[in-house]
Structure formats: structure tokens, C-alpha cells
Amino acid sequence: MTRVLVVDDQAMVREGFAALLGAQPDLEVVGTAENGRIAVDTVAALAAEGRGPDVVLMDVRMPELDGIEATRILLAREDPPRVVVLTTFDLDDHIYDALRAGASAFLLKHAPAAELLHAVRVVAAGDALLDPGVTRRLIGHFVHAQPGPPKSLDGVTARETEVLVLVARGLSNAEIAAELVLAEQTVKTHVSRIFTKLGLRDRAQAVVLAYETGLVQPATGG
The missing domain is CATH 3.40.50.2300 (Response regulator)
Incomplete structure (x- = not known):
């Protein structure tokens, strides 16, 4: 319950x-x-x-x-x-x-x-x-409107960075697995490690961080 x-x-x-x-x-x-x-x-x-x-x-x-x-x-x-x-x-x-x-x-x-x-x-x-379209537009707009020094992704591997980019684009674990030709369980492991390394609670915070680091660029259109 x-x-x-x-x-x-x-x-x-x-x-x-x-x-x-x-x-x-x-x-x-x-x-x-x-x-x-x-x-x-x-x-x-x-x-x-x-x-x-x-x-x-x-x-x-x-x-x-x-x-x-x-x-x-x-x-x-x-x-x-x-x-x-x-x-x-x-x-x-x-x-x-x-x-x-x-x-x-x-x-x-x-x-x-x-x-x-x-x-x-x-x-x-x-x-x-997160609705991918609305979320990208929302966060992209406000990160662009409120620029600041990029946050660090220290300790995150190249593969984990790839996964974070796809999380920020709104893809599910299954979709990320298909995109990167990985097992879905492997993607779950990567996501879990990303959250631990960066002190994130969930995908919502991961999306915000990806924009704040400049890993994903704000949308330019509506």
C-alpha cells in the first residue's frame, strides 16, 4: 500500500x-x-x-x-x-x-x-x-536562461557518460540498451553507478545535471 x-x-x-x-x-x-x-x-x-x-x-x-x-x-x-x-x-x-x-x-x-x-x-x-519533450524544453530553457559554471562529472566513465546523455534525452533503460547494444541489466547497473557517483536520487536529477554540465545542450526551438 x-x-x-x-x-x-x-x-x-x-x-x-x-x-x-x-x-x-x-x-x-x-x-x-x-x-x-x-x-x-x-x-x-x-x-x-x-x-x-x-x-x-x-x-x-x-x-x-x-x-x-x-x-x-x-x-x-x-x-x-x-x-x-x-x-x-x-x-x-x-x-x-x-x-x-x-x-x-x-x-x-x-x-x-x-x-x-x-x-x-x-x-x-x-x-x-518525466515527459521527455516537455522536460527537455523546460530544463533546456531555464538552464540557458540561468547560465553558470559547469558542474563536474569527475569519476564518470565514458560509457556512463553515454548512458547519462540518453537518460537526459528521456530514454528508458530498455531503449538505452537497444541504442548502445547492451543488456538492459547492464544499463541498470550503469544508471545506478551514475546516481551513486554524482549523488543523484533519480532520473529527474540526472536530467537537470546533464544540462547543467553542458553534456546536453538546451533546445533552441519551442
Whole structure:
């Protein structure tokens, strides 16, 4: 059973998501929160009871404490939940910040119910959920708009670098295996080593890092 916390400052949205998720046999809504501060406190209280959420659905723009800061605080915990960021716009600069803060996915609020349920389940399983086209456009735009000194890929082998590039382009392990003519298990091993060497939680952070290092170039078109 996957435990979920729903965080949104709009009561109707919050209650609607909670009802949808709570109706699923494999999902349990352990609480709701109307802002980031309450979300942080709720996660701490639930964790103390042994009922900490596995996944937090996190709105971005909220009073008291916004979703980005709340995500940073939650992911600094010893037992951090996975975070799915909710947004109204698919090119919102806050979403880039949320991915950098460690969110595993972002989802448009008007996405179909099936996409929301799929996102929660994928993220709960330990992966990130990224729409390749939207993610490349989003991250490419904001890395280009916010240039800085390249980050280091010290310790990453040439093969691991190839794999990281393909991860950043949105390919699955199976697709990477086909592209590089490798066994899928070998690709999984490479991905795991990349995450360990670079201190990454999941594919979302890998995508951000690939752009920040200049390994993948920002998109120039819309």
C-alpha cells in the first residue's frame, strides 16, 4: 500500500485529488495540507507514528511556505518521501527549481486522472516520471536562461557518460540498451553507478545535471 499526502491551497483541488487517490485499492491518503508549512509538519507527525507518506503531491504556489521550499525541507529528512510537483503551467520556472530541489516528477493539474495515478505509482516505485519533450524544453530553457559554471562529472566513465546523455534525452533503460547494444541489466547497473557517483536520487536529477554540465545542450526551438 502506497501512502500519499496531498498538498494544495485550493480546497476543491485538494479534496478532489484525495478522493481520486483514496478510491484506489493500492493507495492510501494519509493526510492533506493547505500549504507547505503544514505539509512539512504533517509529514513529521505521520512519520513519528510510522505512517509517513511514500509520495507527496505538492502544489507549487502556496502561502506560508511554497512547494519548492517544502520539497527541499522534506527531501533533507533522513526518510524523505518522493515528491510529485503539481503545476498549472507546463513552462513554469518554479518547476525547474522543484526538480533541482529533488522532486521526482511534475504533473499538470489538468492532466487526466489516469496520468495522476500513474505518476504516483511510478514515483512510489522509486523512479522519476518525466515527459521527455516537455522536460527537455523546460530544463533546456531555464538552464540557458540561468547560465553558470559547469558542474563536474569527475569519476564518470565514458560509457556512463553515454548512458547519462540518453537518460537526459528521456530514454528508458530498455531503449538505452537497444541504442548502445547492451543488456538492459547492464544499463541498470550503469544508471545506478551514475546516481551513486554524482549523488543523484533519480532520473529527474540526472536530467537537470546533464544540462547543467553542458553534456546536453538546451533546445533552441519551442
